[in-house]
Amino acid sequence: MNMESGIGGSVADYEALDPARSRRKLIIALVAVVIVAIAIGYYVSHRKPKAAGGDSALQRVTYIVPGRSEIAASTRATGTIGARRDQPVGIAGEGGVVRSVLVEAGDWVKAGQILAIVDRSVQTQQAAAMGAQIDQSRADAALALANLNRAKKLVSNGFVSQADIDSKQAALDSANARVAVAQAQLGQQRALIGRLDIRAPAAGLVLTRTVEAGQIVGAASGALFRIAEDGRMEVQARIAESDLAHMAVGNPAIVTPVGTALKIEGKIWQISPVIDPNSRQGTVRVALPFRTELRPGGFASIDLGGSPQELPLLPESAVLSDPKGNFVYVVGSDNRVSRRDVTVGGVDDRGVSIASGLIGRERVIASAGAFLNPGDKVTPVLAGH
Template sequence: MNFETAKWRRESLEGEVLDDLALERRRKRRLIIIAAIAAAAIAVAAFLIFGGGSEEKAAGAAAAKGAQQAPTVSVIVPGRQQVARTISATGTIAARRDMPVGIAGEGGMVARVLVEAGQWVGAGQTLAVIERSVQSQEAQQLAAAIDVARADARLAQQELERAQALVSRGFVSKADVERRVATRDAANARVRVAQAQLGASRARIGRLDVRAPAAGLILDRNVEAGQVVSAGSGALFRIAQGGQMELLARLPQTDLATLSVGVPVTVTPVGSQQSYQGSVWQISPIIDAQTRQGEARIAIPYNRELRPGGFASAEVRAGATTAPLLPESAVLTDDAGSYVLIVTANNTVQRRPVRVGTVTDRGVVVAEGLNGNERVVESAGAFLNPGEKVRPQRAASR
């Protein structure tokens, strides 16, 4: 009885001992778990505190490095300047008044040519002489006919005077006197007809001389001695009246609209270093429907270097305009047209289309697209892309 009781108690004691060990292990596991969680929390906090700041610093450093790596570009602020408006044009030199001279009469064989191309002649000066032997004989015949008519007129007058003396005596009737008066008048009329015929013949002879209609410079000679000419032979000579020259300049419709008579022009013949001063004296009232161009006629004083038919360029000073002025390196061109690159407030590149006006020695006038306050990339714009970050540097004033 006692043995069994003791055995039961020992087994009960051993069971209690086993339960305390299990509890101890559980407590240790909980402590380990709590310690691990706390360590993890501390690690996360430390990472957030120290690691996050490092990332921000790294990001800031990267941004600074990127800013340092952005290309440096020179920019200019052009403002607005008053620029002389100059229009460039090309054209052909010609005589301002090109006068063709031909045969005014019936013509004939040329006996003599008295002038050469390049000579100056006066108004009415004989340029060429047509052979006139036949016409001279006709004139002599008409002169003789005048003498015959005058003799008849004198005879008719004498007969009239005798008849008037006898009419009072009754030997001649009044009807006879009237017939003699008519005969006398007819004879006088024949004299005048003969004189007119002689005058006409002499005028035809005078027209056989080819004469200059006005003073000027002989530009061309198209006749030689021995040549048979007539009214249908065309111009035998060409004369520049007064030696005055002009440039027939072709201009676009927009430029032509800005011109006015009297505007000064500098004309430079092709291949010559010498320039000549002239002025616009006439503007074409029409525009060519095909080319949309018109003609401005520029008067030029005579100079032996200005030869009609030659090619020349002209610089027309058509007033002044106020606009931004850029160096040629700042203006770029592609298939879409002319443009410039500007740097915005946040230092990024932006494309700006423009319309180019006059190109001068000082630079390019921008007619449209800029107000003058923009920061424009001065050069190397072809290596930049719109939206690209740059470091702008103000260019030195020119």
């Protein structure tokens, strides 16, 4: 006899009589499945994959070993145009009223050419008086000579003593001396009159004229004209100390005046022998031929050629920058990335030259540096392989 049937029915029959309990079991089972699925997903997403080689999952980067290449050093700067020999011309004498000005700014003049004339009416009258004084002194000297000659004829007859002869000789000598003094004074006056002609000290181009007829001028008037000797021009530029080390007198330069597309060829003719202790810069002077486009006081851009250097050369993609400056990423012997600060030299069609920071034997990441951080381990691949 089936006791379970007789007493209370089967278990299935019992659970069928309690549907709420069945639903609770089903919900518990579903929740367990969801928890397991979440755990598996979390494990899969956060586990570190490993491959047989150990490094195959690391980021692959391309590197280059730059070596050292000959770089024609070039520096760009901005400078001021001026006369290579800028000669100020002022009044050399006592001055006076300017009667006429004979040249204008922009005129070419010869050495010694008169630029302006200062009134000399008073000085001319003084010279005339001195000339008359010379004539008077000469007459006195002639009279003294005649008296001396007559006395010498009478001395043999005893009518004139030797003392009289000596006195008349002294009178003649004094008269001749007065003639010489008067002549010297007249020569001095004529020289002063000559200095009232303002003359060009050398041939060249008149740059400025600051005097007009009727103006009173003197030694304190300053420069009345400025002349560029032979019309030769130059550009002066201040260059960093590190760049000066690669320049030499005679190196070529290309000058472009602001506002023009001209390319004027010049040469470095002087390099400052001193460095400004505050700015750490020195002055480079570039000699230029005369061109009407070269106006003293204007600005120009200058491409200065330097002596060739042996420097590492990198593609532009390898050089990065941030607020701290330019840098590259270098792969060490442990295949980890490190930052290397560099100083950029020049840029040309071949790439970017590195003035400092690299010696050329490093493994430099050629690209993708923006996706790396110092300390990252990578799989380096030599460019071209």
